[in-house]
Amino acid sequence: MSVNYFTYNGRSSLEFGLLILAWTVRFPTPERKIEWVEVPGRDGSLTIDEGAYRDVEKTISCKMQIEYPKTIDEQAKELSEWLHGQVGWGPLWFSSDPDYLYQAICYASYEVEKELAVLGAVELPFTMRPYKYNLEGETARTVTHGDVLFNPEGREAKPMIKIPAGGVRDFKLVINNGVTSRIYTLAGLPNKAVTMDCEREEIYTDSENLSLKMTSYRGQYPTLSPGKNTITFGNSSDTVEIIPKWRAFV
Template sequence: MRATFHIFYNGESSKDVGLSVVSRPTIPVPKREYETIKIEGRDGELYRDKGTYEDIEIKISFNFVSKNPDVWAQDLRKVKKWLYSGNDERLILSDDPEYYYGVKQAVMSDSERKVRRVGSFEISFICEAYMYRIDGREEKEIGNYLYNPYMKAQPVYKIYGNGIATLEVNGNRVTAEVSGQLNIDTKLGICYNAANEISNASLTGEYEGLYLEEGDNRFKHTAGYKVALVPNWREL
């Protein structure tokens, strides 16, 4: 492992809080989720593919060096503040900076103080199975066509205007009541306005129909409205 390897989390590098990574973590291969079905009188079991993946756990071991032994505990508190701040729960590895993992939970082990200034501990990051592209968070106005070079994605659509608008994605249509701006989050299955107030009643139709398929995607929407999306490009 190169000595420069580090991680970014909550908007900061692990190096900025006095941490050094012991070794580059092994990234688990996501496991596909299946429903097990037992049929009486039939050998073995059947498995129904749910089309989803289990979370993955990324474990990273760190060494921690304090500025001086008298402020060791104080410096360690800064590390815990960084870890649990909730400012930006994306895990980015320094040698793969174009992608991030969406962290659901981060757990820090007890810190072992080896000498007066040096300690060690492990952080376990429970993450979504998918890796997301950094540039997939950029908002872009849509036309009639968009090519998705990655896996099926769950975008956020943003409709600007006033009144009743229709949006059609790959032949799947929804109707939206828009007052200035309506955001449609297909991953969370919610709608909200520009003030981040939930507005689920504003949408008629299925969120799943608005996913971006791998490859070609075609769009139609009511004239006079601006429609943009945040694609949330992702891969395994």
């Protein structure tokens, strides 16, 4: 029988005797956030597209091998402490999809069913973000004026950009994807390291929120388009650290 396993919040399902049947690892596609509006006297509906996607609900079917001398109740308690012990989103990784990392949370109830003296079954409910992240895009890289970052995925990436301290100054970032050049300007940065979290749409130092200092087209945060992205700066001597966070739909 072909089996797989997963890790969640830094621990492996194998520690708890959990194995996933290979053919159960399937994911529904994320649903786009669209509001449907009915207009009296008009055929069909109008749609308001929010330009975003909903989280995905996924149940993972597992077999649980009971590790003697533990009982199934003892092992189920340890499982619950692992999955429900941390509130909030955590990293989820599957051995069947080793190149990607998911963001997930397990908060709903579940039951461990005893099948044999040394074997149980459980359906684990996870809620997942609509994107999974290419592990190659989770590594920070130093970027200088004119460097090219290649996005291997089919979706825009929302990177983490870290600007080193360099005196009180203005900072200009330009990203050219071969079709358009998008300009992002930060005015009057303090002499501190600054982080731009483009996914959360936050700009900050260790003690200050700087989000209002950015000007860009429609107030949008930097993204990395599929394919080539040429990075330049207003000052060609500037250097930043970028975690690209390449991503694909789950």
